[in-house]
Amino acid sequence: MFQVFSGVWALLLGILLIMLGNGMHFTLIGLRGGVEGFSALELSIVTSGYFVGFLSGARYTPVLIRRVGHVRVFAALGSFMSAALIAFPLLAEPWAWTILRILIGFCMSGVYVAAESWLNNAASNENRGKVLSAYMIAQTAGIIGAQGILALGDAASAALFIGASILVSISFGPILLSATPVPAAEVSRPMSLRQLFDSSPLGTVGIFLLGAGYAAQTGMAAVFGNEIGLSAGQIALLVATLFGGAMMLQYPIGWLSDRMDRRKLIAGVSLLGVGACGLGWVTGGGLTFLLVAAFFAGGVATPLYSLFLAYTNDTLAPEDMAAASGGLVFTFGLGAILGPLVIGAAMERFGPMSFWSVQALAFAAIALYALYRMTQRAAPTAQETESYLGVLPTASPVAVEAAAVWSVENAEAEAEAEGAQDPR
Numbered sequence: 207m208f209q210v211f212s213g214v215w216a217l218l219l220g221i222l223l224i225m226l227g228n229g230m231h232f233t234l235i236g237l238r239g240g241v242e243g244f245s246a247l248e249l250s251i252v253t254s255g256y257f258v259g260f261l262s263g264a265r266y267t268p269v270l271i272r273r274v275g276h277v278r279v280f281a282a283l284g285s286f287m288s289a290a291l292i293a294f295p296l297l298a299e300p301w302a303w304t305i306l307r308i309l310i311g312f313c314m315s316g317v318y319v320a321a322e323s324w325l326n327n328a329a330s331n332e333n334r335g336k337v338l339s340a341y342m343i344a345q346t347a348g349i350i351g352a353q354g355i356l357a358l359g360d361a362a363s364a365a366l367f368i369g370a371s372i373l374v375s376i377s378f379g380p381i382l383l384s385a386t387p388v389p390a391a392e393v394s395r396p397m398s399l400r401q402l403f404d405s406s407p408l409g410t411v412g413i414f415l416l417g418a419g420y421a422a423q424t425g426m427a428a429v430f431g432n433e434i435g436l437s438a439g440q441i442a443l444l445v446a447t448l449f450g451g452a453m454m455l456q457y458p459i460g461w462l463s464d465r466m467d468r469r470k471l472i473a474g475v476s477l478l479g480v481g482a483c484g485l486g487w488v489t490g491g492g493l494t495f496l497l498v499a500a501f502f503a504g505g506v507a508t509p510l511y512s513l514f515l516a517y518t519n520d521t522l523a524p525e526d527m528a529a530a531s532g533g534l535v536f537t538f539g540l541g542a543i544l545g546p547l548v549i550g551a552a553m554e555r556f557g558p559m560s561f562w563s564v565q566a567l568a569f570a571a572i573a574l575y576a577l578y579r580m581t582q583r584a585a586p587t588a589q590e591t592e593s594y595l596g597v598l599p600t601a602s603p604v605a606v607e608a609a610a611v612w613s614v615e616n617a618e619a620e621a622e623a624e625g626a627q628d629p630r
Contacts, residue, residue: 214328214337216384217321218344223377225348228314230355230370231291233445235303236428237361237438238294246429246558248300250550253425254543255304259311261539264602267316271323277382280320284378287313291371295364318602321381326608338609342598346453353442361438396532396603402518405530408469408579409518412572413534416514417541419479419568420507420599422549423448426561427500429550433558440493447497451505456596459509468517473576475506475513479569482506487562503565510572511538511599519610527610532603542599 239249270279290306290313297306325341326334352370359366403410427448431441462471479502486499518534519527545568552560597609 214325214340216380217324217328218340220377220379220381221321221341222344222348222351223373223380224314224317225345226352226355227291227370227373227377228310229349229352230366230373231294231310232349232424233353233356233428233442234294234361234366234370235307236426236430236432237356237441238298238367239303239429240432241362242298244300246426246433246553247550249429250426250546250553252300252303252307253421253429253546253550255307256311256425257421257539257542257546259308259313260315260600261311261536261543262308263312263315264319264535264539266312267319267602270316271320276320276323279316281378281382283313283316283320284374287317288371288375291367291374292364294367314600315602318600319604322602322604322608324381326604334608334611338605339596341605342596342601343453345598345600346449349449350446350453353446356442357439396536397526397529399533399537402530402533402537405526406518406521407582408472408576409514409521409534410537411575412472413511413514413538414541415568415572415575416507416510417538417599418545418548419541419565420511420538420545421542422545422561422568423503423507423565425546426549426553430553430558430561433553436493444496444500447500448504451501451503452508454501455505456509456512459506460512460596463513463516467580468513468520469576469580472510472513472517473573473580475510476569476573476576479503479506479510480566480573483562483566483569487559487566490559499562503562503569506569508598509596512597515597515606515609528607531606531610535603535606538599 235252236249239252244252267279267283287310290309293306294303297303322341325337328337355369356366359369397405399410424445427445428441431444436444459471459475482499482502482505486496486503489495489499515531515534518530522530549561549564552564556563597606601609
């Protein structure tokens with residue numbers, strides 16, 4: 207295990223620090239937006255801007271890397287992101303914040319592309335699954351830890367934004383000082399939406415709906431907490447619980463994924479999400495119930511992303527998986543742009559509890575469509591399915607493609623091992 211991580215510890219440390227800064231700024235937007243008197247709809251536009259930038263960064267960063275190299279792109283994006291974080295308290299206008307969020311989303315997506323290229327190059331076929339899992343854990347731990355840092359300052363001042371900028375700035379130190387030359391990122395051209403839908407209707411529709419729900423959940427949670435009168439500490443705890451649930455439920459859902467019809471599991475965990483959102487809506491804002499709702503709503507959203515990736519791969523030939531991964535990332539991004547806008551408009555018109563009801567509708571639509579698709583196509587056998595690997599919705603196409611490659615290799619290795627044990 208030590209040998210697995212000895213070559214990537216600096217990258218994992220850097221990612222942890224980046225996510226501390228980025229996780230702080232996600233919650234700070236909702237907190238400071240409330241102080242500035244921004245409406246829920248205005249903040250939803252600001253939130254959506256991040257995902258516009260993120261989707262653009264995933265598309266254009268590989269082009270930049272091929273032109274000038276990983277190190278220059280990585281350093282430039284880090285500088286822009288650090289500057290943008292400091293600019294938030296200086297430009298307290300919704301239009302300015304939207305532009306800054308687009309910039310930060312572009313930079314974060316580019317950072318992921320570069321970092322995941324290094325990570326994938328450092329991993330071997332034997333340890334790629336462990337390395338990718340450690341990378342995802344570092345990301346989630348950073349976001350959760352960021353919520354604790356928020357308790358050290360006041361969102362009405364510039365101190366927390368400056369702190370987030372400092373964390374992002376120093377995060378590039380261990381990465382750039384240990385970086386070794388790697389080939390330019392080769393991201394496959396995304397499969398068209400029509401081809402993707404023809405190959406996997408459930409994967410395409412489901413991941414779009416999930417994108418809408420996930421972005422609304424993570425981007426608007428602080429806005430929701432602010433509107434129902436939670437303190438800054440309680441809002442930070444709510445956001446941390448969303449991601450804590452994702453970390454805790456990823457493994458058991460992944461374990462089930464390799465042992466049953468994934469469509470049944472998608473429907474089941476989606477219905478759990480409906481129940482969790484219903485609890486948050488019905489209880490009317492009691493903190494304990496809100497935390498339980500957040501744990502399970504957040505806990506099923508991230509594993510659902512991995513489930514859709516794995517299920518789609520089950521329907522494809524190995525040579526098509528990379529293109530399909532890019533198509534799924536793009537489809538998820540489209541949903542992520544739309545989701546905050548819908549939930550912001552609903553909160554503006556019907557009140558803050560629409561935060562839960564809109565998410566519940568997204569989860570319910572996923573569950574119903576999964577049940578419908580079960581009547582249209584037979585389930586693949588266990589031998590025909592690819593292995594599940596937990597991938598965060600924030601991952602770039604580089605990590606998603608690497609996970610697809612690992613899934614194929616691991617499934618083939620398991621099949622060979624079973625064949626050796628049963629010579630019949």
